[in-house]
Structures are given as structure tokens and as C-alpha cells.
Amino acid sequence: MHVGIESKVIERAMIACENSGHDVFYDFVEVSKIVDAGATNKPIKDYELSRYACYLIVQNSDPRKEVIALGQTYFAIFQNAGYMGSTELIANLFRISQTEEKIEREQMAKLKAKAKKGTIMLDE
Numbered sequence: 001m002h003v004g005i006e007s008k009v010i011e012r013a014m015i016a017c018e019n020s021g022h023d024v025f026y027d028f029v030e031v032s033k034i035v036d037a038g039a040t041n042k043p044i045k046d047y048e049l050s051r052y053a054c055y056l057i058v059q060n061s062d063p064r065k066e067v068i069a070l071g072q073t074y075f076a077i078f079q080n081a082g083y084m085g086s087t088e089l090i091a092n093l094f095r096i097s098q099t100e101e102k103i104e105r106e107q108m109a110k111l112k113a114k115a116k117k118g119t120i121m122l123d124e
Contacts, residue, residue: 005057010047013056027053 010028018024027050032043049057058071 005061009057009060012060013053016056016060017053022052026050027056 014024014028017027029048031046031048033046034041035044047053054071055075058068058075061068061071063069063072
């Protein structure tokens with residue numbers, strides 16, 4: 001999935017990486033990818049990121065973007081709960097998001113039913 005991280009975020013993450021004693025060229029491997037550009041193809045610069053680089057990027061990005069907020073949650077849970085395995089952790093995050101969506105759908109259905117009956121209260 002392409003997230004569209006701003007170059008200034010990547011630059012800040014690289015500075016943090018270097019200042020913490022990590023090898024920027026190991027954590028941020030620059031690669032070139034070919035993308036469709038209408039009638040032709042063009043190369044673009046991209047990165048293959050280490051886990052640490054991903055952490056630095058989500059910490060330096062806009063949490064209003066869903067993928068960034070999920071990444072921040074992932075690393076917060078990982079740090080607080082200890083290592084449970086990334087597949088299990090991602091599955092747990094997915095279950096949490098699905099449960100929240102189900103609760104919201106159920107609440108909306110209840111409100112719609114009350115609105116149809118004319119029994120909705122303003123303090124709900």
C-alpha cells in the first residue's frame with residue numbers, strides 16, 4: 001500500500017535515525033520503482049524501510065491519517081505489551097477496529113429505529 005509520506009517526514013526520520021546512531025542506509029534503503037505515467041512509464045524514488053524506520057516515520061507523521069494513527073497504535077502496543085509476534089498483533093488491531101465499527105453501526109441502527117418511532121431524546 002502506498003501511503004504518500006511527505007519527503008520532509010522522511011528527512012526528519014532519517015535525521016533521528018542518524019542521531020540515534022543507526023545506519024541510515026540500512027534502515028532507509030533507496031530503491032527505484034517504475035510507475036505508469038499515462039502513455040509512458042517513469043521511474044520514481046522509493047524506500048524499503050526497516051522496522052525502526054517505520055517507527056520513526058509514524059512518529060514524525062500526521063496522526064490524522066488513518067494509516068499513521070494505526071501505525072502509532074501498533075508501536076505503542078508493541079512497546080507496552082512486549083513482543084507477541086507481528087502477525088498476532090496486526091490481527092488484534094484489525095479485530096479492535098472491526099469491533100469499533102460494529103458498535104457504531106449498532107448504535108446508528110438504534111438511533112434510526114428511535115427516529116422512525118419518534119421516540120428519540122435530545123440528550124442521546
